[in-house]
Amino acid sequence: MRFFSTPILFKAVLFGSCFFWCSCENDVAEVQALGKRTPGVDEGRQIVSYLSMGGTLKARLNAPLMLRYQGDSALKTEFPQGLFVEFFNDSIKLESTLQARYGKYLEAENKVYLRDSVVVVRLNGDTLRTAELFWDQNQQLFYTNKFTTIIQKEPRQTLYAYKGFRSTQDLGRITYYELKQGSYIILPDSTLPAQQ
Numbered sequence: 001m002r003f004f005s006t007p008i009l010f011k012a013v014l015f016g017s018c019f020f021w022c023s024c025e026n027d028v029a030e031v032q033a034l035g036k037r038t039p040g041v042d043e044g045r046q047i048v049s050y051l052s053m054g055g056t057l058k059a060r061l062n063a064p065l066m067l068r069y070q071g072d073s074a075l076k077t078e079f080p081q082g083l084f085v086e087f088f089n090d091s092i093k094l095e096s097t098l099q100a101r102y103g104k105y106l107e108a109e110n111k112v113y114l115r116d117s118v119v120v121v122r123l124n125g126d127t128l129r130t131a132e133l134f135w136d137q138n139q140q141l142f143y144t145n146k147f148t149t150i151i152q153k154e155p156r157q158t159l160y161a162y163k164g165f166r167s168t169q170d171l172g173r174i175t176y177y178e179l180k181q182g183s184y185i186i187l188p189d190s191t192l193p194a195q196q
């Protein structure tokens with residue numbers, strides 16, 4: 001058995017380390033990018049989601065695309081291609097619908113932010129239109145400080161709230177802020193016989 005002499009072994013180690021030393025080259029930007037934390041994004045298509053509170057169905061959401069961001073301090077779910085929501089009362093009967101072209105759910109605050117052609121319709125036909133709307137799930141309230149048009153069936157009226165409104169989820173109790181001139185109410189004709 002023949003052993004390598006020290007000079008040959010030394011040359012082999014030196015040559016090998018030079019090979020690895022020369023072949024390892026890192027881009028500084030790539031190394032810095034490894035240290036940055038990017039949140040994970042879950043993507044879902046053709047979403048149907050249910051919200052229940054206390055074991056009772058409260059809402060059903062439909063959306064073509066949902067993005068759920070994880071890993072940062074503010075967890076959020078985004079609906080960049082719009083959404084449609086149906087709200088139910090305690091008897092699980094439909095009470096209102098909501099649609100918007102964009103929506104975002106802020107999990108830590110339990111709030112939904114909607115924008116771009118937001119429309120809320122009650123079962124009786126009352127309709128609310130605005131550019132931006134918040135829905136507070138804890139308090140079950142809608143609110144905005146943007147211009148809002150409200151068309152009600154009973155009493156028949158159209159209202160223009162210049163500084164927005166605040167309302168219960170079923171639009172039963174509404175507070176308007178700075179009603180704009182042009183808002184009107186149509187009262188029933190008192191000279192006609194009452195319908196029974």
